[in-house]
Amino acid sequence: MEINLAVLIDGDNIPSAYIKEMMEEIAKFGNPTIKRIYGDWTKPHLAKWKAVLLENAINPIQQYGYTQGKNATDSAMIIDAMDILYSNKVDGFCLVSSDSDFTRLATRLREAGKKVIGIGEKKTPEPFIVACDRFIYIEILKNKDKESEQETSKEKSGKKSSVDKITPKVIRLLSTTISDIADEDGWAFLGDVGSLLQKKQPNFDSRNYGFQKLTPMIGSINKFEVESRENQNSRFKLIYVRNKQN
Structure with missing residues (x-):
């Protein structure tokens, strides 16, 4: 609704x-x-x-x-x-x-x-x-179009991009959030991870870091594993993530 x-x-x-x-x-x-x-x-x-x-x-x-x-x-x-x-x-x-x-x-x-x-x-x-x-x-x-135009002008002028860096603090936030809702094997459904991230930090958005979605953002960090699983009720796959085991 x-x-x-x-x-x-x-x-x-x-x-x-x-x-x-x-x-x-x-x-x-x-x-x-x-x-x-x-x-x-x-x-x-x-x-x-x-x-x-x-x-x-x-x-x-x-x-x-x-x-x-x-x-x-x-x-x-x-x-x-x-x-x-x-x-x-x-x-x-x-x-x-x-x-x-x-x-x-x-x-x-x-x-x-x-x-x-x-x-x-x-x-x-x-x-x-x-x-x-x-x-x-x-x-x-x-x-x-606007984004590419602005990034090109920034490169020419030598100004920094408005995209935030993925800092150790951001990685810790992702890691602890995954741990908070993970199952016994450490896997957490990405949809639930995203919802909890918003509750913890209302301004968290993967686009702040240059990614249109949370999946590619987490996949770009070598401290996490990403797994796609078949969904019997939909043609879309379910995405799960977990912290890499030491």
Whole structure:
């Protein structure tokens, strides 16, 4: 059963460049029945958002900055989120922002039994990330054409790639997660491994490390074994993983 989602976007805090990819990503989790973006639309920095709102059916909410240095957009988003929560029209929320001010909101929505997906830039503070059920970095939501163009330009300019390295800390996280749910022979179903990884670390995503799926990521690390097994109920094989025996 598909769940209904309320998508609330902090227009002052998120770039418009990957709106199409962002909406495609959100659609994987449910049906975005409410789509709103907040900001002061009299300001020139939101001009790029104006061009993509209609084609993505996103409703702009005008919020004037009443006081210098204070972000009125945050308050408007929080008030609307609580109104939507009490209307009981959705099963979950997607909060699109890199601002830690939404940490308490994410926590409150989860306390009410709603699924909370966060989307923001890699600069997003840790408290907001861990307050969500799932957190996705907007930088990985690139189509292949844009990604290859950007990687080529980075190579020419000598800048580092945005892909994270697989560090010993990441390997330990994978290893302990596999051990947590492994059977007596050390094998764990990859689907369960992925689910537990998300609970432990909401921003864990194989795409952060340059892999579209978890299977090739784990297969690229020589500390793990990967095994495909026949599935009697489907044409798709079941993938199991385990830590290599010493």
